[in-house]
Amino acid sequence: MSEERRVKHPSDSATEQVHIITQSDINGFDRLFGGALMSWIDILAAVVARRHSERNVTTVFVDTLEFRAPARVNDTVYMTGKMTYAGRTSMEVCVRTFVEELSGERKLINVAYLILVALDEKEEPTEVPGLIPVTEEELEEWNAGARRRALRNQRRSEKF
Ligand SMILES: CC(C)(COP(=O)(O)OP(=O)(O)OC[C@H]1O[C@@H](n2cnc3c(N)ncnc32)[C@H](O)[C@@H]1OP(=O)(O)O)[C@@H](O)C(=O)NCCC(=O)NCCS
Known part of the structure; x- marks a missing residue:
């Protein structure tokens, strides 16, 4: 990476x-199997982090994974993934999952924040572009991301 760090926007x-x-996606209780959704979330977050870093990435931490409502067979599931914070080699991505009605109305069913690390050719962590929030919402997410990172670092330093 050049002396001057590249920057990108969440969009x-x-x-x-x-x-x-x-x-094949449902559990014995006729609802979407949480593990299937977790796999979709992980893949979507990885694509976002790849697009930001232009590198291969690996998931290192799931900060939040909140199932707010169920989804059922034949439902349309709509997911969005967006960068919320960039460290030096790590990236925080928020994935939101909705059930979309036939009318187009969307109900939020899951929110997740994942941390992924960019890897170089030797599979070592490597620097990623900085993240510049543009909208008010992106700025709020960035500030919250900085707070979550500080908490994670504190927890890691106290770890088992
Ligand atoms: C991701 C990995 C390469 C990081 O290696 P490492 O030796 O911890 O590297 P570093 O200490 O330099 O940390 C690299 C970045 O990851 C972050 N990080 C490392 N461990 C972390 C954790 N437990 N939680 C949150 N962030 C973490 C660091 O803060 C650092 O971020 P920064 O550069 O933005 O400050 C290594 O932990 C790994 O390979 N883990 C397994 C990942 C994997 O296989 N995932 C798929 C699971 S099936």
């Missing part, structure tokens, strides 16, 4: 994904 890497829930 440069924002990514969307859609699914229709099939029988």
